[in-house]
Amino acid sequence: MSVPDNNSVKLSSSNKSSRQRRKNKDKPSLSPDPNSKHMPKNHKYPALSSSLELEGIQIPPRTPRGGYGSDDADAIDEVELSLLNENERRAAAAGGMDSPPSKSKHGVSAKDKRGMALLVVLYLIQGVPLGLALGSVPFLLREHLSYSQLGTFALAQYPYSLKLLWSPIIDSCFFSGVGRRKSWIIPMQLIIGTLMLWIANNVEVLLETPAENINKLTFIFTSLVFLSATQDIAVDGWALTLLSHENLSYASTCQTIGLNTGYFASFTVFLALNSEAFASKYGFPVLSLSSYLKFWTVVCYSVTVWLLFAKKEDKPSADDEDMDLVKVYRVIWRICKLPHVQSLLLLHFVAKVGFQANEGVTSLKLVEKGLGREDLSIAVLIDFPCQILAGYLTARWSMGDKPLRPWLAAGWVRLGFAAIWTIIVAKFPGPTIGYSYFAFLVAMTVLQGFSNTIQFVGISAFHTRISDPLIGGTYMTLLNTFTNLGGTWPRYFVLKGVDFFTVATCKISEGGSETILEASECVSDLGKAHCADLGGTCVTERDGYYIVSVVCVVLGVIILSSFAAPTARRLQALPTSKWRVASAGGL
Template identity: 35%
Template sequence: MTKVKSRSSMALEKNTDNSVAIAKKTDSKTTKIKQSIVGDRCNITILMFLYTLQGVPLGLSAAIPIMMQKKHITYKEQAEFSFSTWPFSLKLLWAPIVDSIFCAKFGRRKTWLVPVQYLIGLFLLFLGMNINEWLILTEDPNTMFLTLMFFCLNFLAATQDIAVDGWALTMLRKENVGYASTCNSVGQTLGVFLGYVVFITLESASFCNKWLRAIESPEGLLTLQGFLYFWGFVFLFATTLVAIFKHEKDQSVEADHHHLNIVQTYKLLGDIMRLPSVKSLSIILLTAKVGFSAVDAVSSLKIIDKGVPKDDLAMIGLLIIPLQIILPVLISKYTSGSKPMNVYLKSIPYRLTIGVIITILVHFTPSFINNSGHVSMFYYMLVMISFFLHQLTLYSMFVSVMAFFARISDPKIGGTNMTLLNTLTNLGTAWANTAALWMTDFLTFKQCSTDSMNTCSTSSENSACESNNGKCEIKIDGFYVEAILCTILGILWFLYFSKIIKNLQNKDVKHWHVNVKKYSLL
C-alpha cells in the first residue's frame, strides 16, 4: 500500500532474482531430489549473512525518505532521492563485467566481493561522519547530494549482489543450490528489516518512551550517525573474515553451460532484446506498474504528512515481515502450471481496486486523529487490512511473472535470460515510482491564506506568505489527482495488454531463445 511496502519490498520488486529457484522448483515437481544440508550448513550461514548485509543499504534507503519528510521537503525532492535506488534496477549493465573480469588466484567472486564490501563499510563510516550536517541538524537538506551519496552506496550493494549470486552457485553443493534463493529471500528481507524497521522504531523517541523506557527521553535509543557507524564497522570486520578464512571452489558453475566473455554476453543480450516476443514483453514490463505507482510511492508519505507517526508505519512493516516470507510460497502452487500469467492478469483489477480504497483511506486519515494527536486503533486495523490485501495482489503478480520468466528463459545461458527480464521488471517499477513522486507537486495547487495571488509554487512565494502572517494551504492535492489518473491508465493498460499477454504466454519457447552456440565462436 505504501512506501513501507514499496521500499521494504524494494528487495522484492527491485531485486527479484531471489525468486528464480522458487519458480523453477514448481515447474519441476516430478523431479524429486533428496537434498541434504549436511556439510553445507556453514556455507548457507555465510550466504544468509552476506545477503543480510546487502539488504541493509536498501533498508537505509527506505528510512532516509521518511526522515526527510519531517523536514517538509517537496515531493519533487523525494523523487530526486528515489533515483538512489536505481542501481538495483540497472545492474545488468555491469553484471557481465563482474562475471568476466577476476583474479583466479584470489577467487572469481572474492575479487569483487571483498573490495566492494570494504568500500561499503568505508562509505557508511563516511556518511556517519557527515550525516548530521547533511540531514539531521539542518532544516534544508541537500537532496541532490544525499541522492548522489546513496546512489553510490546502492551501486556498491548491487555489485555485491551480483558477486554473491554468482558465488552461491559454486559455494553450495549441486544438490543444495536451491537453498541459494532461500538465503537471498530471507537474508535480504532481514537486512531491509534491520536497516528500515528496526532503525525507524528505535530512532523514534516516542516509540522508545512508550514501549522501552521507564523514564522519558527526547531522543531514541539509536541515532542515524551511530547506526551508520555500527554497520560500517560490521562490513569491515565481516569482509576481513571472509577474505582470510573463506576460500572459493575452483570449478565452473555447470559443465554443460556456455560461458561467455564480456563482448559475447553483451551481443547475446542485444540479440535477445531484438526478438519480437521479448520486445512485446519489454513494453509490458516497463509500463505495468504505472497504474499502481501513485499508491505505491506516495501514499505512506501522505499519511505521515497528515499526522500519523512514522514509527507506527514502521511497526506495520514489522508485522508484515512474516507475511512477505510466507506469501510467495503459498502463491507459487497456483502459478506452477503452463499458464502462470493467468494469475497475473486476475490480480490486476483487485490491485487497482485496493489502490482506490487506500487513496480514500489516506483522504480520511485526519478524521481518525484527535486533537492530542492520538491515532484511532480502528484506523490502524483498516491500514493493516488494506495492506494485507495489497500485499496479496502484489505477490500474486510477482510470483506469477517470475514463474513465467523461468518457463521462457533458456537454461543453456544460466541466469542471463532471467536477469535481463528481471532488470526490465525492476526498471519498470523504479521509473514509475520516481515519476509518481515527481508529479505529485506538479499536480498540487496551493494558495496563501492572506494573498489569493500567491500560489506558493516557489520558496520565495512561501517565504512571502509567511512574512505576511499567512499559511500556504493546499487547494487541490496532487496525490488524489494522480491516483485517479493512474487508476484510469491502469484500467486502460489492462484492457489493451491482457490479450497480448495471453498470446505471449501461448507462444512456444523457441520464440524466446537464440542460438547460444554461435556466440562462443565470436
C-alpha cells in the same frame, strides 16, 4: 560436429522401400523400440544443437503425413531416434529439458540448505542500503523537502534499474583463484561497509540543512545503491549454481527473505526506533542513524571476511573462462533480438505504472495527515513475517509450468489496493485514530504486502527458470533490470506530478482582511514555516495526489487487461529451450 538437417534426414529415410525394411526387420536395431514402455510415443525429447546441447524435438505421431505411408512414418521415427545416444534417450524418456523443474523426491539437501542460508545473508546485506535510500531517508527528508525535491532524491534508485549496463563486466571478469562471484561480492561489500561508515560520521551535518545538500545526498546514496546493485548481479548469478536444479525456485524465496529483512530493518524498524514518541512509549533508547549505520558496517565486514576465508566457490568451468566481455555483450544483443524477449522486456517496462502513486506517495501522505511514523513502522513491522510466509508459499505455487499465474492474479489485487488506499487517504480522520482504525490499516498493509510479495516471487521464479546458467548473472540482470526500471522511471514523474497538480496558497489575515499568496511550495514543513513567518497558514485547495493516483490506476487497468495478461500467458507457455543462449544464435 555438424548436425544433420531434419528435413534431409526425413527425406532420405522416406526413400526406403517397404520391401527393404521387411528384409532387415530381423536385424538388431540401434534405435530403441518406439513401442517400448521406456519410450512413450508422444513424448518430447532433446536433439543436438550446434554446441552439442539438447533442444526439444517432438517425435512425429504414428499417422500418415503428407505423401508418406505409415511404414515411411515408422522409418522417420527410427532415424530421428537414432540421432540420440543411450543417455539422451533416457533423458528423453524422462521428459526432456523443456519439462518444468520438479520437486526433489528427497527434499532439500544439506548443501542446498547451506546455499539458501548464504543467499539470504547476501541479499540481507544488499537490502540494508536499499532500505535506507528508498525508505527511511526519504521519510526523514519529507519534513524538509517538497515532493519535487524528493523526486530528485528518488534518482538514487536508478542504478538498481540500470544494472545491465555493467553486468557483462561482472559475468566475464573475475579471478579464478578467488571465484567467479566472490571476485565481485567481496570488494563490493567492503566498499559498502566503508561508505556506510563514512555516512555515519557525517550524517548529522548532511541532514542539518537537507534542502541545501539535496544534490550531495542524492550522489552519496546513488553511489551506495550502485554498489548494492553490483553485488546483486554477482549474487543473482551465483544463485543459479549454488542451488541444485530442482530447488532453483527457492532462489527467489531467499531473495525475498533476505531483501525484505534488510529493507524492513532499515526502513520500518529503524524509523520506529528512531522515533522519540515510540522510544518514550515502549521504553527504548532512541536509535540514531549514525549508530544504525555503524552496526551494519560491522555486520558487512564480518560476512565479507567469512566469505574470503571460509567459503569456497566452485571453480569456473571452461565455458565460464571463455566468456570474454565482447562475447557477453554480443550474447545480450542476440537475446534482446528474440521477439519473445522483447515482449517480456516491454511487459516489465509498463506493468508497474498502476501502482506507482500508491507505493511512492501514499505513505508520505498518511504521515502528512497525522499518522505517526512509529505507527506506520509498527504496521509494516507486523507485515514483515507475513511476507516471509507469502514468499515461501508463492515459491511452491511458482514451481510448476505457470509461474506467471500468481504474478497476474496479484497484479489485479495490487491495482485494487491502489484504489482503496487513495480513498483511505482522502477519508483519513486525522492525527488521533482509534485501535480499531489502526487495526484496519495494519490489515490493509499486510494484505497489500502479500500481493506485492506474490508478484515479486512469481516473476523471480520465472526469471530463474528461463535464464541460461552460462551467463546467469547477465541474463538475470537483463530481466531484473527492466523489472526494476518499470517501478523506477514512473516514480520521478509521479512525485513531480503531485506538486504540479497541487494548488496550495498561503492565507494571511491582517486587520479583518485576508490576503492570499500563491506559495511556490506550501506542502513541506519548510514551506509551511516560510508561510508562518509571514503570519499566514498554508491551505491546500487541490491535492495533486488524487489526480495522479486516479491516472495511474486507470492506466494500470488498461495495461494489465489489454497487454500484460495475454502477453504473460503466451510467454510462460514457451519451452525453456527457447530462452537459452543457443536459441539466440549461439556463442
